[in-house]
Amino acid sequence: MIQDIIRKTRTVRKFQGEIKISQEILLDLVDLARLGGSARNRQPLCYMLITASEQCEEIFPLLGWAGYLSDWPGPEAGERPVAYILCLLDTKRCEEPENEVYIDLGIASQNILLGAAERGIFGCRIGAFSKDAIGRSLDLENRYKPLLVLALGYPAEEVVLEEMEHDGDIRYWRDGDGVHHVPKRRLSEIVLVPGS
């Protein structure tokens, strides 16, 4: 059931640093992104696949991690992502990152993360990074605009969903055992009845 894999596909920020991910697996995942729908069928997104250790090490310090865990600067050495998929806008295929491009990006990244979860690989969408620094680090042509980084690896933390109270606190938290808890709004809080 798709529900099981959707439920399983959680954001993970600590990884088993010693288990690498091959370019072949990343290609399979990007193929899932490719098969997603795209507004006006423009398909303006491109993907750079990063698996080499030295490149992963160069990218890591450019990324912002887990805004709500203010005392946690990000995963330690040995728990860092072992691969990245950098999602880019190809401005020759669509000049501006319009709203529709971000919808495409949500679709594409969800397909990637669902396919990853099926293989036991998890990840984190990171939008907080210096576009210029990433561009310089990867020698990106001006044609490509970095939009999102997917940090990937085999998980080294447990993530649990919690039911949120009525418009309660949205901040995730880690408990004393390092388990990461994510409050989710209830179905009744997000469904509107017409005419009500």
Place this chain on the structure above:
Amino acid sequence: MIQDIIRKTRTVRKFQGEIKISQEILLDLVDLARLGGSARNRQPLCYMLITASEQCEEIFPLLGWAGYLSDWPGPEAGERPVAYILCLLDTKRCEEPENEVYIDLGIASQNILLGAAERGIFGCRIGAFSKDAIGRSLDLENRYKPLLVLALGYPAEEVVLEEMEHDGDIRYWRDGDGVHHVPKRRLSEIVLVPGS
């Protein structure tokens, strides 16, 4: 395999108008949207579920259909969507529809359409509609901003993916038998090699 359901999840614009979809099924689909990730865990999206025939008839003329099929004004009576999920931004949970909200919308709508495809239900993301007219038609509070309409039903057309030539024509087309063809960029056209 997730790949099979992702491949199967195609945009459909002609439906079997006599087979209805229940509110229960739509609630199950919105629950899949609920389980998707959300930037900063804000979960700012809400969903209005529309299954009543008279409401579907009211909404239908407000929607824009298939931009590239210029001689096709949209599905005829009997082939129209039997249900809609209207995706809204709850401005009390996030004031502005920022880029991150559209990423959330891509994730949520993809989860909905994957879950729908598993049940044999297909749909179309429609962004081309009058926000004001939809708001009036559904008596929406100002608090809620319509972002996207998902038109749903059991399919009455076949959709086929085609391999696109190098930066070729992105326009989908219908052949003489009414089969809908969608050109997709090849994997090699969307993957960049670092440093190349």
